[in-house]
Amino acid sequence: MLNATITPLTAGAYANGNIPSTSGEQWFTFTATSAIQLIYFNPGTLKEVYVQVYNSSGALAGTRTNLFGTALYTSRMLYTAQEYHIRVTPFSCSGTYQIRFNAEMPSDNVTAISAENTWADGNIATPGGEQWFRFTAAAATQYIHFQPGALNDVNVQLYTAAGAVSGTQTRMYGSTLNTSRTGLTIGSQYYIRVTPYSSGGSGAFRMGFATSTTAPAAITLPGTNVTALSANAWANGIIPASGDEQWFSFTATATAQYIHFQPSALDDVYVQAYDSTGTAVGSQTRLYNSALNASLTLTAGSAYYVRVWPYSGSGSGVYRIGFTESTSPPQ
Numbered sequence: 034m035l036n037a038t039i040t041p042l043t044a045g046a047y048a049n050g051n052i053p054s055t056s057g058e059q060w061f062t063f064t065a066t067s068a069i070q071l072i073y074f075n076p077g078t079l080k081e082v083y084v085q086v087y088n089s090s091g092a093l094a095g096t097r098t099n100l101f102g103t104a105l106y107t108s109r110m111l112y113t114a115q116e117y118h119i120r121v122t123p124f125s126c127s128g129t130y131q132i133r134f135n136a137e138m139p140s141d142n143v144t145a146i147s148a149e150n151t152w153a154d155g156n157i158a159t160p161g162g163e164q165w166f167r168f169t170a171a172a173a174t175q176y177i178h179f180q181p182g183a184l185n186d187v188n189v190q191l192y193t194a195a196g197a198v199s200g201t202q203t204r205m206y207g208s209t210l211n212t213s214r215t216g217l218t219i220g221s222q223y224y225i226r227v228t229p230y231s232s233g234g235s236g237a238f239r240m241g242f243a244t245s246t247t248a249p250a251a252i253t254l255p256g257t258n259v260t261a262l263s264a265n266a267w268a269n270g271i272i273p274a275s276g277d278e279q280w281f282s283f284t285a286t287a288t289a290q291y292i293h294f295q296p297s298a299l300d301d302v303y304v305q306a307y308d309s310t311g312t313a314v315g316s317q318t319r320l321y322n323s324a325l326n327a328s329l330t331l332t333a334g335s336a337y338y339v340r341v342w343p344y345s346g347s348g349s350g351v352y353r354i355g356f357t358e359s360t361s362p363p364q
Contacts, residue, residue, distance in 0.1 A: 039118065047075055047131040052082075055127050061119040065111040067136035067196035069226075072107050072119060074100035078128030082121050089116045096161065096232070099124065106139055108163065108226060110190070110198070136196040138224040143167050144240075150249045152239040157184055160233045166225040166240050170217040177212050177225060178248045179205040181303075181342060183236025183277055184229060192224045199223065204230055207303075207344065208317065211246055251311040254338055255280050262339075267353040267363045270341060272299055275349045278342040283356050285331040292327045292339060293362040294320035298350025299343060306331075307338045319344055326360055 042048050042063040050059050063070075072084055081101035086094040086109050094117060098107040101124065111117060121132065146153040146168040155164050168175075177189060186206035191199040191214050203212040217223065225240060241249035262268050262283035270279050292304055301321035306314040306329055314337065318327035321344065331337060341354060355363040 042119075042132070042134055045133065045135055047073075047133040050079075050121060050130045050132055052079060052121065052123055052127050052130075055123050055125065057127065058120055058122045061121070061132060062116060063119070063134050064116050065113050067113055068110060068198040069136070069190075069192055069196045070109050070111055070117075071135045071139055071196075072109065073133050073135065074105050075131035075133075076101070076105075077130045079123060079126060079130040080128075081124035081126070082130065083124060084132075085120045085122075086111075087118045087120065089118070103142065104159075104162075105141070108139075110202075138167070138192060138194055138196060139165055143224070146240060146242055150241065150243050152180060152241045152249050152252055154237065155184075155227060155240055156237045157227070157229060157235050160235045161229060162235065163226060163228045166227065167222060168225070168242050169222055170219055172219060172244045173217050174213060174215045175217055175242050175244065176246055177203075177214065178241045178243060179210050179227075180239035180241070180248065180252070181206070181210070182238040184234055184238045185236075185342060186230040186234060187238065188228050188230055189240075190226045192226065194222045194224070206230065208319070210317075211248065213246075248313065250313060252307065252313075254307065254309075254311050259338070262354070262356055265355070265357050265363050267295060267355045269351065270299075270354050271351045272341070272343060272349050275343065275345075277349065278340060281339040281341070281354060282336060283339070284336050285333050287333050287358045288331060289358060290329045290331050291357050291360055292318075292320075292329065293355045293357060294325050294341075295353040295355075295362065296321065296325075297352045299348055299352045301344040301348060302341050302352065303344055304354075305340045307340065309336045309338075326362065328360075 039060045085097045143165045190202045200214045259280045305317045
């Protein structure tokens with residue numbers, strides 16, 4: 034690394050790059066100006082590259098990242114005022130390009146969480162990728178909420194608009210679906226970086242923020258692929274791929290209802306009920322082993338939805354689900 038020609042970078046300014054050979058590489062160096070740095074790639078005749086960051090001792094800082102098309106930046110959590118190096122290699126061709134680093138949060142591909150107590154849809158399409166969200170603090174203490182979907186195990190980190198870390202990185206999965214941050218400035222913008230806990234993780238999820246541990250209420254209910262349930266009868270379910278989910282609907286026959294789960298290839302799940310407005314009813318419940326039903330207090334004659342997803346990020350397979358007015362399962 035240190036025997037190569039190394040081009041110094043200045044924060045916020047593009048430096049010209051040129052890799053004349055498909056087997057070539059180019060090195061850049063910079064001094065971190067904040068705890069998080071964004072590395073931007075501006076394509077020229079070279080349209081797609083890999084970037085890898087190293088510290089001054091040659092140790093890796095993060096994983097190698099493919100930059101191209103709409104994926105034109107990558108973030109790194111670094112130590113302020115320390116020197117780092119960037120190695121750029123072509124994906125499959127050669128040519129000219131530009132590269133820069135910034136302390137500011139990304140301006141492109143950032144999903145705004147419009148207000149407290151609302152969900153914003155997220156999707157990390159590439160395994161090991163990331164997604165950014167932005168919100169304006171409404172209180173000095175805010176709770177960041179995660180709603181699992183196909184992606185059900187993530188790390189989240191909060192930053193100020195200047196790129197400073199706020200609190201520590203938090204893993205959200207299972208029943209750990211929120212984290213608090215204190216000392217925020219009301220009216221100021223903050224950014225949330227979401228990355229899969231597993232390097233192979235990807236898929237859809239939701240993020241929100243609130244002033245308490247109570248998650249945002251309403252979600253958008255699915256319009257299709259919802260299986261109707263009949264009272265006292267099992268319905269077949271299948272989650273074909275790890276991290277997927279399945280939806281069911283039913284009309285309450287009494288104020289007290291029990292959701293029953295019958296394990297099969299998929300033997301450990303979470304269930305959550307919603308009313309017809311998308312507002313959560315009761316709490317998220319894990320069903321497995323001898324804990325095979327969840328009780329709900331509902332309005333008789335009203336429509337409800339049940340969302341089922343695997344407890345484990347690698348869970349998938351067939352199972353059955355039903356509802357009754359007692360702890361006795363469907364026969």
